[in-house]
Amino acid sequence: MPRLFGTDGVRGLANRDISAELALGLGAAAARVLTATAAPEGRRPRAVIGRDTRISGDFLAAAISAGLTSAGVDVVEVGVLPTPGVAHLTATTDVDLGVVISASHNPMPDNGIKFFARGGFKLEDAIEDAIEESLGSSWDRPTGDGVGRIEEDARAADRTYIDHLVAATGRPLEGLRIAIDCANGAASDIAPLALREAGADVVVINASPDGRNINDDCGSTHPEQLQAVTVASGAALGVAFDGDADRCIAVDHDGAIVDGDQVMGVLATAFKERGHLADDTLVVTVMSNLGLLLAMRDAGIRTVQTAVGDRYVLEAMRAGGYALGGEQSGHIIASEHATTGDGLLTALLLAARVVETGRSLADLAAFVTRLPQVLVNVPDVDRSRAGTDEGVQAAVAAAEQRLGETGRVLLRPSGTEPLVRVMVEAATQADADTVANELADVVRARLGLG
Secondary structure (H helix, E strand, C coil): CCCCCECEEEEEEEECCHHHHHHHHHHHHHHHHCCCCCCCCCCCCCEEEEEEECCHHHHHHHHHHHHHHHHCEEEEEEEEECCCHHHHHHHHHHCCCCEEECCCCCCCEEEEEEEEECCCCEEHHHHHHHHHHHHHCCCCCCHHHHHHCCCEEEEHHHHHHHHHHHHHHHHCCCCCCCECCCCCCCHHHHHHHHHCCCEEEEEEEEECCCCCCCCCCCCCCCHHHHHHHHHHHHHCCEECCCCCCCCCCEEEECCCECCCHHHHHHHHHHHHHHHHCCHEEEECCCCHHHHHHHHHHHCCEEEECCCCCCHHHHHHHHHHCEEEEEEECCCCCCCCCCCCHHHHHHHHHHHHHHHHHHHCHHHHHCCCCCCEEEEEEEEEEEHHHHHCHHHHHHHHHHHHHHHHHCCCEEEECCCCCHHHHHEEEEECHHHHHHHHHHHHHHHHHHHHHC
């Protein structure tokens, strides 16, 4: 059977893949695994639960709460709150685990469940495996006074998170107009409040969630509305969040996209300038554009690359003691302030850099020149041999030699499908297209299942 947990929790179609029964079982199993040694002696274990704005979040949050309390855990339900807000509460308040009900940037019919351990960090693979193994197993259920209680505390949770964000900004944003796209998701109330309390003049779109319109042609995966509104409103910059607000992409005053790679470049140079970039190192994934890596090299900043997924970025950051890392998609982690990707924090830090320097975002980001990038999916192949087949490896080596220092090749087998992704970056679009298609043909011929 495939592994239940993916790169970011358990995710799928709500009420089919992600059912109330599964949520109930996961709540009880997570309680048994995560609170076995976590809660201080004499205190009942505690959990905090937040969600995004999907209609399915109501029944799934209720089921998770039922599972946790049935295992003797007291639950604080904070309602709609960004994923990084739940992580912050898990890290800074006296709770033993956090739970978020969200499918992030996925369409509304999907939903998901992800956990944070005490301290606010996402779970390691071994812990997720232990939770999965506990599903459906027999266990000694508490009775009487041993079961948990549920309380609601959304207002205090919102206030705690907003205060944290404003404090992390580091400087007032007076005089700066920012357009924000809240994706009709978890940032809809929090983001405008936080940015306004930081002093910004805020233009808001897609902040009217109805349970059905989350990520619907809006937010970080559909920035077209934000681009238009930023230009029309005369904003200095715009930022777009995804459904649970753990990622952020930006646009400059002309409406041009400033993606996660460029945002990391801007923040990394700012951190280095202040002496806050530990070991002058930025952590990125293998999908970050070569243009970022070259720009960082020229700026005297080392890059460490990880597998795709912000959890792997964070693992490398914690292992090396690094201060900044993230993904091209806009998951940015600033470890001085957060334990996970935080779109709102990213937006505030980026805006503060614009105010601090007096330069436009376009000017700040211009030194990260994105190289043309092509991604070709090759289906119906034996993905397990992508890294070992001699013919494929010879073709990759020849392509890398041909591209030289101004290009690169990456083959990524899918984790769930008989598919290999061929990614090529090159100095020109024509070169990228040619090399990617040639490699795809080799993969298809050497690894095809037909």
